[in-house]
Amino acid sequence: MDANYSLMAIEIATALLAIGVLIIGLLVPKEQRYGLGYLVTIGLTGIFFLTFAFYGTNTKLFGGMYIVDDFSIFFKQIFLAAGILVTLAATLYVKKIGANYGEFFVMMVFATLGMMVLSSAGDFITLYLGLETMTITFYILAGFKKGDSKSAEAGVKYLILGAMSSAVLLYGLSLIYGMTGTVIVQDVAALITAGGGMQPALIVGLVFLVAGFGFKISAVPFQMWSPDVYEGAPTPVTAFLAVGSKAAAFAALIRFFLIAFPDYQAEWKVLFAALAALTIIVGNLVAIPQTNIKRMLAYSSIAQAGYIMTGVVAADAAGIKGVAFYLMLYVFATVGAFTVVMNFSSNTGSDEIKDYAGLAQRSPLMAAVLLVCLLSMAGIPPLAGFAGKIFLFSSIVSQGYLWLVIVGLVMSMASVYYYLSVAKVMYMADPTDNTPIVVPVGAKATLLLTMGITVFLGVYPEPLSVLATIASKALFMIN
């Protein structure tokens, strides 16, 4: 059993960053803690560049418990990119919350650590460890606005429903362990075959796994929690939750289903295809009547999960590449949109879409970023979402899922309806209040980065596409 801890340098550095910032936060007087947010951003950026050194590693640690491969590295970059952008944008918003400024950012780093462990998990125990590290920090973060009843509601709701879904997941894992006698993901497949194929108990376990992961990625019909939590949680947390938690759950889900149950693809592919179609349809249709922008984005992010699931349905390198590619660009579109929401509400105190009237005149940058991000989610070229959808849908079209492609594309065009309704309010209506909206430096950097990258990846998807291909191939290589 090898224990080359240097292979875990990314996780170790992240943990050290979190603990370091926590301690520094205690040493610095309260009114001088505002630099901590930037310190976290710089730290995460450093770790982000460190990750590039790990491409091509592709090894297992501790007898398969922990996997460091290009697939997990790519996902770690997704989490880090989200973390960097959110912490950069959040400083003003968190300052307005008032209390525990430093701890907020520490929690963000811990959540990132949990996601990293999740994406590298090679056995059930590590998976659960990563999942709980991530979700427990999110319980705290969601209820971070102590005086705000909506935020408290979000925290408690996420706690109760999250705990329940963890229980379901855990029960599913225990069934699979009971039937196969192993916790190592990649041994499961062989042991199922040796044990005489798919037993009823295993099928129940499989269904429980779908339900447990379905909750984390907020797939219909396990999506009920997400609009309430997204609306109530502090906006930077919502952004991070929407992006990071979803991506991490996808990473684990892909590794579990593709590696542990490759011989039963026919069964679970149909299940995922149905869930994907349902998620796309419900997410997009329910988003239409929303009047609160955070709820609207919550439903749109449910729909996005549906698109991403089509890549899981493909269950091959092309599909996983689509998932990886889409999740990365989803980071930029989502964080960009939520940064606008965040900055708008710290200036005006409102999250209602009708209050966005005349935003184009009050802050052209914010209006442009929101438009670009929303249209990228809808998959309008030349923005990144278009290339992402091409990758995703081309992976399933020749596997007999033409109907799913049509559902996906028609619904994504229908989604333009509610995205453009926001655009209409921003660009056409005259503002009721003409004061320009101030965008602080950090948030401005996030806005420009997200918009720039979304446009760049749409016009020239090659670099990310190459990385995503490497990541998807690694998943199948390690076995």
Added chain:
Amino acid sequence: MDFPILSVILLSPILGALISVFIPKEESKIVKSVAGITTFISLALTVIVYYLYYTQHLATGGMQFTEFIPWVSDLNVNYSLGVDGFSLPMLLLTNIIGFNAVFSRSWSVEKRGKEYYILLLILITGVMGTFVARDLFIFFLFYEVVVIPIYIMVIIWGSGSKTKAVTKEYAGMKLTIFLLIGSAFLLAAMIWMYMEAKGLRGGAATFDIAELAMVKFSERFQIIAFGMMAFGFTTLLSMFPFHSWSPDGYAGAPTSVSMIHAGVLKKIGGYGLIRVGLFVLPMGAIAWAPVIAILAVANVVYAALICLAQKDMKYVVGYSSVSHMGFVLIGVATLNLIGLNGAVANMFAHGVMSALFFSMVGYIYAATKSRYIPDLGGLAHQMPVAATGFVIAALASAGLPGLVSFVPEFTTFIGAFKTSSQLIHVLAIIALTGVVLGAVYVLRMVANVLFGPRKEEWDHVKDIHGSYWIPVVSLIFIIVLFGVFPSLLMDMVNSGIEPIAAKFIQAATQIGGNI
């Protein structure tokens, strides 16, 4: 060709948009000049390309002035441009209309003028891109790029209707959603075709239209895929029953958007249908042709009848464009060289003529603040120049010999009677009534708007002045030029359509039928 002339044509308006971003927003006159200059550069270069192709490449045909830059390697998407006898008239049309759209008067563009011209330039570039793309991916990308600017332009600078409860927000959203839902099917068919071709070519993926056309797709695949594509393209071409966005959208849009939309954007539907649908999936086209022909006749007759009942000038022109698209579709449904030539030439003719029509209607609307026909009347007294433009557009719309649309319509019908299909013969005869109705509704509008007793209330309005002369003069020039020398257009179109028509003779022998 070493000089990337097509890229320069594409980039010129984009450059104009970029320059305009840095001009202060109070200076919308300067922005307008920038837009005028950059679109003129594109127009001039296109005329040069047209001339060179006409004089040098007409005999050989095929894609000329090609450019090729690899773009996304793992999808094998390439920035691959080129023009042939089919795309060049369309490109020329785009540039003529784009240039004239900049100088056409529109209601309320003075408000936020800078943003208006920037969006207009993006729109023009997007439309041009679709016509020069040889790569299906690039084609689709340019097409989708134009939808969002149109939406923003309609909701900010558009106008509601007096006769119908149609607001500009409604019109803009309806137009956008129709086009996007259509394009969803298009995109699905495109992705499917791409993957199917990849399988049939042994894993070598391609988006190149000419290469896709060489792949031997199964008949079943062709029929389904063509159905999906035809839905997307004919929605854009406003085929009955997917046409209802078009009159509302044109009526709601500001003048230059109506001009570009009715004039060229719609033609992307026809262009795509022929270039991708017919060329790549000929067996599918053969299966669907009767359906298209029946709906095309519904277009011609139904829309012409609705036109008779309209009291809003923009709706008359809007429905008339739906009616005219029926002729294009009949030409497409003939699936023979003459009919297709007629269809393509008809698209060009209708483009020029509807642009002039919308330009004049827009001018009158901006000057009188009314487009409600009963309010108007006798305007020839106050604005003789605008009236002249209006009348010429109306006569071209009615298909008067010597003007641009006569020969194309005539050719279409010859093509229709050349087919062996009894159904198409009958349908063509029904469609001929549309020509008569077409003359009735345009002449009635001309009579009610321009002629009759002088109305005092319009004495204050100014006739065409300043740069508003440009669209009147240049569009009338084009209408007469191509009307008197139709071979300038028809020879060009013929050289582009020949390889496509040849596919049908081949496909028909394959499935044992005849066309």
